[in-house]
Amino acid sequence: MEEQVFTISVYTENNPGLLNRIATIFLKRHINIESLNVSRSEIENVHRFTIVARMTETNVKKLVGQIEKQIEVIKAYYHTDDEIIFHETALYKMASNLLFEQREIQNVIKNSSANIVTVHPDFFVIEKTGRRKDTEALHDQLAPYGIMQFVRSGRISISKTEMKISEKLKNF
Amino acid sequence: MEHAIPENKTTETISGAEAVVRSLLEEGANLAYGYPGGAIMPIYDELYKYQDQLNHVLTRHEQGAIHAAQGFARVSGKVGVCLATSGPGATNLVTGIADAQIDSTPLVCITGQVASHLLGTDAFQETDVISISAPVTKWNVQVTKAEEIPAAIAKAFYIAKSGRPGPVLIDITKDAQLGQLEYNYEKCTGVRSYEPIPKTSEEAVKAAAELINSAKKPFVIFGQGVILGQAEAAFKAFVEKSGAPAAWTVLGLSALPTDHPLNVGMVGMHGHYGPNKLTNECDVLIAVGMRFDDRVTGSLHTYAKQAKVVHFEIDPAEVDKNVKANVAVLGDCKTSLEMLLPYIDTNNHDAWHNEFKKYHEEELKVIEPQLKPTKEGLTMGEVINQVNKETNGNAVVVSDVGQHQMFTVRYANFTMTRSNVTSGGLGTMGFALPAAIGAKMGAPEREVVAFIGDGGYQMTCQELGTILQTGAAVKIVVLNNEFLGMVRQWQQLFFDKRYASTTMINPDFIKLAEAYDIKAAKVVKREDLAAAVKEMIASKESYFLEVMIEKEDNVFPMVPTGACVSEVRLS
Numbered sequence: 001m002e003e004q005v006f007t008i009s010v011y012t013e014n015n016p017g018l019l020n021r022i023a024t025i026f027l028k029r030h031i032n033i034e035s036l037n038v039s040r041s042e043i044e045n046v047h048r049f050t051i052v053a054r055m056t057e058t059n060v061k062k063l064v065g066q067i068e069k070q071i072e073v074i075k076a077y078y079h080t081d082d083e084i085i086f087h088e089t090a091l092y093k094m095a096s097n098l099l100f101e102q103r104e105i106q107n108v109i110k111n112s113s114a115n116i117v118t119v120h121p122d123f124f125v126i127e128k129t130g131r132r133k134d135t136e137a138l139h140d141q142l143a144p145y146g147i148m149q150f151v152r153s154g155r156i157s158i159s160k161t162e163m164k165i166s167e168k169l170k171n172f
Numbered sequence: 173m174e175h176a177i178p179e180n181k182t183t184e185t186i187s188g189a190e191a192v193v194r195s196l197l198e199e200g201a202n203l204a205y206g207y208p209g210g211a212i213m214p215i216y217d218e219l220y221k222y223q224d225q226l227n228h229v230l231t232r233h234e235q236g237a238i239h240a241a242q243g244f245a246r247v248s249g250k251v252g253v254c255l256a257t258s259g260p261g262a263t264n265l266v267t268g269i270a271d272a273q274i275d276s277t278p279l280v281c282i283t284g285q286v287a288s289h290l291l292g293t294d295a296f297q298e299t300d301v302i303s304i305s306a307p308v309t310k311w312n313v314q315v316t317k318a319e320e321i322p323a324a325i326a327k328a329f330y331i332a333k334s335g336r337p338g339p340v341l342i343d344i345t346k347d348a349q350l351g352q353l354e355y356n357y358e359k360c361t362g363v364r365s366y367e368p369i370p371k372t373s374e375e376a377v378k379a380a381a382e383l384i385n386s387a388k389k390p391f392v393i394f395g396q397g398v399i400l401g402q403a404e405a406a407f408k409a410f411v412e413k414s415g416a417p418a419a420w421t422v423l424g425l426s427a428l429p430t431d432h433p434l435n436v437g438m439v440g441m442h443g444h445y446g447p448n449k450l451t452n453e454c455d456v457l458i459a460v461g462m463r464f465d466d467r468v469t470g471s472l473h474t475y476a477k478q479a480k481v482v483h484f485e486i487d488p489a490e491v492d493k494n495v496k497a498n499v500a501v502l503g504d505c506k507t508s509l510e511m512l513l514p515y516i517d518t519n520n521h522d523a524w525h526n527e528f529k530k531y532h533e534e535e536l537k538v539i540e541p542q543l544k545p546t547k548e549g550l551t552m553g554e555v556i557n558q559v560n561k562e563t564n565g566n567a568v569v570v571s572d573v574g575q576h577q578m579f580t581v582r583y584a585n586f587t588m589t590r591s592n593v594t595s596g597g598l599g600t601m602g603f604a605l606p607a608a609i610g611a612k613m614g615a616p617e618r619e620v621v622a623f624i625g626d627g628g629y630q631m632t633c634q635e636l637g638t639i640l641q642t643g644a645a646v647k648i649v650v651l652n653n654e655f656l657g658m659v660r661q662w663q664q665l666f667f668d669k670r671y672a673s674t675t676m677i678n679p680d681f682i683k684l685a686e687a688y689d690i691k692a693a694k695v696v697k698r699e700d701l702a703a704a705v706k707e708m709i710a711s712k713e714s715y716f717l718e719v720m721i722e723k724e725d726n727v728f729p730m731v732p733t734g735a736c737v738s739e740v741r742l743s
Binding site for chain 1: 363366
């Protein structure tokens with residue numbers, strides 16, 4: 001079976017030890033976590049891990065089983081890219097003088113639908129939200145001008161189908 | 173979850189340390205194993221005050237404490253409790269925690285921790301035991317406030333014993349032990365994110381029954397799930413009605429009596445010849461409370477490929493993990509098997525049973541030479557068989573890890589469930605002596621015999637001190653071949669007899685036992701064996717018996733690592 005990218009969504013109780021437990025499940029099987037995001041979820045006091053990793057579907061099933069086995073994990077799901085709406089956000093810190101001395105950089109920003117989030121006398125910060133290839137393309141376009149700092153968030157995703165967490169919690 | 177305090181209940185102000193002891197008592201734990209130290213002293217101070225209600229057994233090492241708690245839990249079905257201090261005390265528990273996790277043994281481990289204001293400062297005896305134990309605990313938690321103690325202990329017991337059991341660890345900072353709280357104990361009845369027992373589906377049960385009824389060559393493999401789920405009677409009824417031959421995994425041993433006509437022996441690396449061969453000939457493989465460990469299956473690519481697989485399993489993560497199930501029946505196997513029984517056709521499968529008899533050459537080539545040896549050197553099998561004769565198979569049999577363990581599970585007889593205590597999944601040498609002490613305390617009225625190799629014995633033989641102090645009447649049989657026998661066997665078979673670091677120069681074990689005031693005897697010649705075993709079993713007190721064994725004997729049959737189960741060899 002072929003390896004592919006899966007987005008694993010894990011709904012959990014708020015327990016600081018869980019990140020460690022979940023990471024260990026990947027580590028033990030030698031699976032690299034490509035991105036990881038932790039946030040609140042639509043339900044009060046329920047946290048949501050969004051983990052991106054590459055593996056076969058057979059293995060992702062087993063992995064999700066192991067994650068769900070953790071006492072404070074409420075439910076875990078896995079999805080392929082076409083089953084979800086997903087984004088990453090990237091920030092690019094650039095020197096402010098570029099805005100005036102290299103006018104074409106303004107077109108790069110405009111054409112990529114990126115936003116300038118702040119401008120300081122010395123630097124300005126561009127924010128771009130989208131797919132990996134979009135933030136990557138902007139990175140490549142800005143690189144020749146000199147990127148002072150670059151950072152990209154983990155993937156966040158929303159599934160097209162329902163995940164029915166509230167129902168599960170109600171049944172308890 | 174917030175619980176309102178019922179009106180008729182009053183609270184009282186006590187220390188966190190006292191709350192630990194009171195909470196243990198609320199959970200019915202009146203026996204704990206442990207070892208004191210700085211960060212857990214307030215709890216020990218309370219144990220002193222409550223010593224008439226809670227018996228604390230001082231072991232000689234924290235590893236001894238946790239293995240004793242495991243032995244206790246395995247024979248009694250109750251939760252084993254052990255205590256240790258922070259730092260080295262906690263890390264010394266880790267082997268036992270991992271052992272309990274892989275063998276699904278319910279344990280509550282309580283560790284002391286440095287005061288919360290010192291956490292993260294690399295304080296004296298500070299270790300991050302929560303991180304260290306996370307991968308090998310079913311659940312763990314650090315408590316830094318006295319008022320959190322009762323709820324943490326209640327949750328710990330609930331999680332340890334419910335569903336597929338396992339070890340939990342509570343790490344309690346010293347300030348939480350010393351702090352005061354309004355004490356009120358509420359047992360835990362549920363955790364919203366945790367479903368201990370998945371609901372058994374009627375459809376799955378029917379589908380399972382249909383497959384089983386259609387089988388011409390059904391073959392049952394049962395594991396510890398039958399014991400943990402208290403499903404022995406339901407299981408026996410199922411095999412008797414279906415007429416299916418049933419083989420056990422190492423941990424399933426004793427769930428069905430040895431002499432039951434449908435009990436065909438053990439599967440796996442050193443399992444019996446017929447069951448291994450016929451795994452690859454059965455048409456329906458019925459796995460009950462077992463997890464297809466690699467020591468059971470050998471190569472998965474060639475494992476039971478011809479068979480439809482029915483898997484009765486409490487842990488959804490085990491389904492399809494190693495072997496794909498055609499029908500998975502989730503749930504506790506007592507419930508599942510009871511639901512299944514009415515749908516099962518009565519059968520006897522005589523022709524299929526005769527297939528097992530075709531593999532009788534194991535009897536001639538392997539079993540007879542073990543039990544009725546013609547060579548001069550004593551065999552492990554004949555020693556175990558001699559113990560069978562004296563105990564009539566009614567003893568709790570504890571084994572360590574290695575050749576003697578495989579001989580023990582192959583040759584020991586069992587009439588009662590919860591009688592086989594061994595480190596199956598983790599293979600922890602040094603397990604048996606402390607586990608036997610715990611087993612004796614878990615079943616004081618029963619004979620407890622521990623078979624231990626000369627290697628493993630020396631890993632935890634300091635626990636003779638625990639026997640000296642408690643008077644635990646365990647019978648210790650050291651099967652001494654002056655080798656780390658299992659590794660030596662592999663060196664012989666797969667490494668051209670290069671016996672790297674497997675020869676043992678041993679101390680005088682008799683003197684060692686006598687130093688701890690334990691009666692001891694040594695057998696070197698066959699003619700002395702029967703009398704020595706008789707004397708050992710007759711003893712009301714602990715007893716140490718050393719038997720010198722043929723040095724280079726091997727355990728057979730054997731499925732070499734990674735080979736197919738049907739490639740099982742007899743020599």
